Amino acid sequence: MRIAILGGDGFVGWPTCLHLSAKGHDVHIIDNLSRRWIDTELGVQSLTPMDSIQERCRIWKDVSGESLHFHLLDLAKDYERLKQWLAEYRPDAIVHFAEQRAAPYSMKSDRHKTYTVDNNVSATHNLLTALVETGIDAHLVHLGTMGVYGYSSVGAPIPEGYLDVEIDTPAGKKEQEILYPTRPGSVYHMTKSLDQILFQFYAQNDGVRITDLHQGIVWGTHTEQTRRHEQLINRFDYDGDYGTVLNRFLIQAAIDYPLTVHGTGGQTRAFIHIQDSVRCIELALQDAPEAGDRVSIFNQMTETHRVRDLAEMVAGQTGARVAYLPNPRKEAAENDLIVKNDKFLALGLEPTTLAEGLLSEVVDVAKKYAHRIDRSRVPAVSGWTKALGQRVERDPEGKSLKSVS
């Protein structure tokens, strides 16, 4: 298949490109490299030394003999070029990672909020319109998030995308299937909720074939392919905006920094290892809906954990201490989360779980590159409201922390 990977220079996008290329697909990367610019803006860099995308493609060609094609293009701003590109390359499938994806970054300031909304909505909508306009019947696989549902659920298992509800009518109760209701908790998560509405409309009006993967938090760094050469190594974010919770704990442990738990740590989150993430995308590509079908929604996660339990587990394995800090997010202190992932299991996914020792692999990566860490970038400093922004981790070393376990 000819596959376009939008956002293929990113954390999940890059290993997906390698995985699909290794499987013999003709892979084209589209990216505006905005994440590299955001690294510059925030004064952070990937823990792992990350070469330019052109250099990474060159190395992959050396290592595997396969070509990856890179196209610099902003989905949100270069609509006409996107259309031309689609008309010229006519991909069979498109994997869409190309959005601003950090909740804390999306809440930093008004500028970050408007950037996130404008970038993500325009990127997704431009893509959909361009598919309709060019008449290209590519299967569109999009990366959504479990977080779109919010985390104050009534404790019901989250199904794969849809909910049957009963509605009172003059002729008695009738069943109707609706999109599982969302309750996004940040501007970033909100954009994924907006995406869902865009997908529903274009599937219904134009028969665009869409799969939406509601992904949990991705952890780990290596996949089979990124291991093949040092310069193929994946991005590893550890800063307070882009670093995600489990990877951050592992880094913190590696550099003897307290594991920073926000609030009680009673938040339950869904997780998936990067190797499973790329495998799920491959499985989803093989399971395309038909034109006219509703959007096919998968929960792409393998396990759920409470944040404090993760911290205690990493602390137990590494000897790190845990620091309980004020929560800069506006969210329920404690929540349950039960998620169904039957669809991927049925397609043959064999989950890699935290228990399987890969945790130590990540700690090894973190230790190897520990000299590249800027400790002042570890704290999470973006508040969900101005008042919450006052309460954030100002003390990088956690030396003045009150409640340390």
Added chain:
Amino acid sequence: MRIAILGGDGFVGWPTCLHLSAKGHDVHIIDNLSRRWIDTELGVQSLTPMDSIQERCRIWKDVSGESLHFHLLDLAKDYERLKQWLAEYRPDAIVHFAEQRAAPYSMKSDRHKTYTVDNNVSATHNLLTALVETGIDAHLVHLGTMGVYGYSSVGAPIPEGYLDVEIDTPAGKKEQEILYPTRPGSVYHMTKSLDQILFQFYAQNDGVRITDLHQGIVWGTHTEQTRRHEQLINRFDYDGDYGTVLNRFLIQAAIDYPLTVHGTGGQTRAFIHIQDSVRCIELALQDAPEAGDRVSIFNQMTETHRVRDLAEMVAGQTGARVAYLPNPRKEAAENDLIVKNDKFLALGLEPTTLAEGLLSEVVDVAKKYAHRIDRSRVPAVSGWTKALGQRVERDPEGKSLKSVS
């Protein structure tokens, strides 16, 4: 109160400005005049001769002694100026009409789709972020549409915004309140569904006080104030993109053009007279939610009718003939629609219904300005898909129409 009317140069915005000014409020109009530019693009003009906004404000001052203040500003593109404006003028309330509002226009081409999404989402989101950033606690009243729910409902009465659903949990069934599920049928309607998600988030995260008015199709042209001077007359759209169904029938009748019904005319729609619309906005302004409340949603309509019944009614009163044409929209041929409007009735709205003779007033307006009508702009030519676009009214006079009743 100091009230900002965003989109105050438009069809509903202008009479709202006059109504609120007449009630003694300090009214500020914000508009980028994009609708006047769209008239130019489409080569159409309001049936009624519409002066510049500056001239209209001058006349109102002469007639009433009250000042209206006009500010040229694009909500979607001038974010920094919007923020400055809010910080300087500190409105107590904001009425937000400023969106691209024609479903057919939103479906004309890819350029019109992307314009509608980018304009409407950015306008609404910029406004919300700017309110949070400036800390101005203004009550935001937004104009949504009944059409957000789609028209293939299960025949249940549409409640005012929310639905209680039962969800299965391990601990038994639990009730949860959700936004009434939407199923927008055009890119325009889709943007109103996106707006709902934006409102839900900003009410929840930042305590923005929001009222969302899900309005039916507005008909009529005069209000008490627009009647006070010829140059205060309201905009009257009759073309295939911006003209809305009932007003179009009345114009068609006035110029001896067949009443163009699309499909079977079995579509049921909700309606409200322009005088009631401005009155509802005044009522909504008096009923502001508290910070932290959920978004307050009203159904702003007074009656529902099937399109073919409306056509037959206008035909009966005027002697016009009815032409049944292919439907350029992708929608159910027939649908029921039952809408609850208890909230406005409770606040004291006394509906003006079609039965009350105002129909003939509109026909009089149409006849008076009939010399200004460009018959070639009457057909609806925007198709919902390329295939449907082929089937549209190409024959302006309807002379070759097959099925004419």
